[in-house]
Structure formats: C-alpha cells, structure tokens
Amino acid sequence: MNLEHICNQVCSLSKEVGLFIKTERTSNKNIHIEVKGIHDFVTYVDKTAEQKLVDGLSKILPEAGYIAEENTSTKKGEKYNWIIDPLDGTTNFIHGLPPYAISIALMENDQIILGVVYEISLDECFYAWHDSPAFLNGEIIKVSDKKDLKSSLIATGFPYYDYKRIKPFLESLEFFMVNSHGVRRLGSAATDLVYVACGRFEAFYEYSLSPWDVAAGAFIVQQAGGKVSDFKGEKNYIFGKEIVACNNFVFDEFLVSVKQFMER
Numbered sequence: 123m124n125l126e127h128i129c130n131q132v133c134s135l136s137k138e139v140g141l142f143i144k145t146e147r148t149s150n151k152n153i154h155i156e157v158k159g160i161h162d163f164v165t166y167v168d169k170t171a172e173q174k175l176v177d178g179l180s181k182i183l184p185e186a187g188y189i190a191e192e193n194t195s196t197k198k199g200e201k202y203n204w205i206i207d208p209l210d211g212t213t214n215f216i217h218g219l220p221p222y223a224i225s226i227a228l229m230e231n232d233q234i235i236l237g238v239v240y241e242i243s244l245d246e247c248f249y250a251w252h253d254s255p256a257f258l259n260g261e262i263i264k265v266s267d268k269k270d271l272k273s274s275l276i277a278t279g280f281p282y283y284d285y286k287r288i289k290p291f292l293e294s295l296e297f298f299m300v301n302s303h304g305v306r307r308l309g310s311a312a313t314d315l316v317y318v319a320c321g322r323f324e325a326f327y328e329y330s331l332s333p334w335d336v337a338a339g340a341f342i343v344q345q346a347g348g349k350v351s352d353f354k355g356e357k358n359y360i361f362g363k364e365i366v367a368c369n370n371f372v373f374d375e376f377l378v379s380v381k382q383f384m385e386r
Contacts, residue, residue, distance in 0.1 A: 125251035128182055128228070129236050133247050134238035135178040136224045139171050139208070144242050147215060166214065168192055172208035176227065178206050186228070188333035191334045203229045205360075207334035211310030220244070225312035234271075234360070237338035237345075239316045248316040250345035265348040265369035270357035271379065272373050274324030275303045277314040281330040284325050287384065291329070294383035301379075311365075315339025318367050319346035322383070325376045329364040331386065338363050349373040353384045 146167045166368055172194045179186065189201030190206040204226060209215055211222030214347070220243035230237040234366045248263070250256040256263050268274050273297040276298050281288065287314040298305050312328045312335060319342045337360050349366045352359045355377055364384070369378050 124252065125236055129153050129238065129249055129251045129254075131182045132179070132226055132228075132236070132238045133249055133338070134242070134261040135175065135182070135264040136238050137245075137247065137351065139174045140177070140224055140240050140242040140245075141169055142174065143209060144168055144274075147218065161265060165209075165216065165219055168209045168212055169194070171224070172206060174206075175208055175224070179206075179226070183228070186240070189333055190228075191332065194255045196228070199246045205234075205333050205337040207312060207332075208334060210312040211308075215291075215308045216329060218241045219309070220278070221308055221310045221313040223310050223312045224333060225338045227341060229337070234337055234341040239312045239338050239342060241267055241310075241316070246316075248319060248339075248342050250342045253359035255343060256346035258316075259321055263320040263346050264341065265346050266324050267353060267371065268324045268369065269371045271298075271302055271325075271372060271375050272332075273303065274376070276305045276376075277308070277317065277323045278305060278307055279311050279314065279331075280307060281328075284330045287329060291385040294380065295328075297379065311335040315365075315367055316342050318348060320345045321369075324372050325366070325368040327353075327376075327380050327384075331363055331365060335360050336360060340367060342366065343367045351377065353380055355381075 172192045176195045186202035188195040189199040207225040210225050215222040224240045226238045227234050238249040240247045317323045353363045353364045
C-alpha cells in the first residue's frame with residue numbers, strides 16, 4: 123500500500139469538499155440547523171460533506187469501513203477504517219466564524235497510519251502518513267521548541283456536555299492563565315491539534331471529545347515530533363474522550379498540571 127499516494131488523494135478530496143463547504147457558507151445566509159443534543163448542532167452541509175467524503179474515500183480504498191460523525195455509512199472494515207469529521211467546528215461555521223475543518227484519519231486495526239486536517243478558512247492542509255514527517259501545504263512542520271509552561275501558549279475547548287467536570291476544568295483554566303503565555307479557545311479540536319503540530323500552540327487539552335475530533339490531528343502532532351496522551355498519561359486518547367497534546371519539552375510539566383485538576 124502506497125500511503126503517500128493515498129494521503130495525496132485524501133488531501134485533494136478534502137480540498138474539493140472544503141470548497142463545497144466554503145461556498146455554502148458564503149452563498150447561503152440561512153443555513154438550516156438541527157439540534158442533536160445540548161450545544162450539539164448539525165447542518166445539511168455537515169451531512170452532505172460527509173457523504174461526499176465517504177463517496178470519495180470508497181474509491182480510494184474500497185475495502186475500508188467508516189467511523190463517521192454523521193453516521194453516513196455504517197460499513198466496518200476488517201482491517202482498515204476511515205475516521206471522519208466532515209466539519210469540525212460546526213458552531214463556528216453556523217456563525218460564519220473560523221476556524222472549521224475537515225478531519226480524516228485512516229486506522230489499520232487499532233493504529234492510525236494516516237491523517238489529514240484541512241482548515242477551510244485559511245486553505246491550510248495538514249497531513250502525514252506512517253513514517254513520514256508532518257506537512258502543511260507541502261512544507262515540513264514541527265512542534266515548537268519552547269521549553270516550559272511559562273513560555274507556552276495553550277489551546278483548549280469548552281465541554282458541550284459532562285458538566286460534572288466543569289469546576290475542575292475552570293480551575294485549570296485559571297491556573298494556565300496565570301502560569302503560561304495565555305489560553306485560547308478556537309472551537310475546533312482538529313485545528314487546535316494541528317496548530318500544536320506546526321508550533322502555533324505548545325499544548326492542547328480537552329475532554330468530552332469523539333474519535334473523529336482527534337484521530338487525524340493527534341497523529342499529525344506525533345509525526346511532527348510531539349507527544350499525545352489521555353489525562354492519565356496513557357494512550358486512550360482516540361476513544362477515551364480526553365486528550366493532551368504538546369511539544370516534547372512541555373509535555374511532562376503540562377500533563378502534571380492537567381492531572382492535578384482533571385484527575386482528582
């Protein structure tokens with residue numbers, strides 16, 4: 123299997139579907155919104171974009187199945203499965219606010235072997251495959267070289283549910299506001315992760331996440347030289363609903379700080 127060739131095809135497909143999403147945003151001011159749950163929205167754009175991605179990916183790797191946010195296909199592959207978020211940052215998209223992104227990962231058995239995140243507003247395509255560097259629009263990217271938490275810019279996301287953890291989470295925000303360069307909340311976990319990969323952020327943490335939010339971005343962070351874990355420092359970050367991603371220098375210090383609030 124030529125993963126580089128497949129990755130290039132996925133990048134092209136992501137840009138094609140991204141153009142559809144961008145066109146819908148700029149040409150339609152009255153996008154119909156469905157409510158899936160509290161603070162959890164979906165539009166016809168999400169659903170149509172996912173169908174376009176599934177159709178395109180089925181041609182690239184016909185034997186693969188899907189783990190997709192909108193459940194467009196329930197096919198499960200014996201060896202390969204695509205993990206798809208057709209529009210990460212739907213709330214941003216609804217309000218005409220960047221960033222919002224397409225996130226696609228390819229999983230072989232239980233390992234991610236390819237990841238693509240296309241941030242639509244800036245036309246930035248982040249990607250990597252097994253044993254490759256990480257790339258942004260054809261240029262190799264690496265995590266930052268900041269050495270400690272006090273020199274770091276941190277990204278996070280606000281939970282849409284599981285509010286029983288909101289108090290320790292808010293306490294963690296206060297701690298990081300005081301002990302870092304600052305905290306940012308962009309509204310797209312996939313974008314946050316690839317911004318760690320290219321050195322715009324030093325660290326990212328969030329809980330109440332789904333596999334399609336993090337699979338591609340986490341893989342790209344690792345290929346860019348960073349580290350990824352769940353809040354316990356273990357590897358259950360794709361399906362475990364929580365993630366920490368950092369450059370190598372900051373990871374240990376940042377994880378200890380996250381643990382003191384989120385692992386009580």
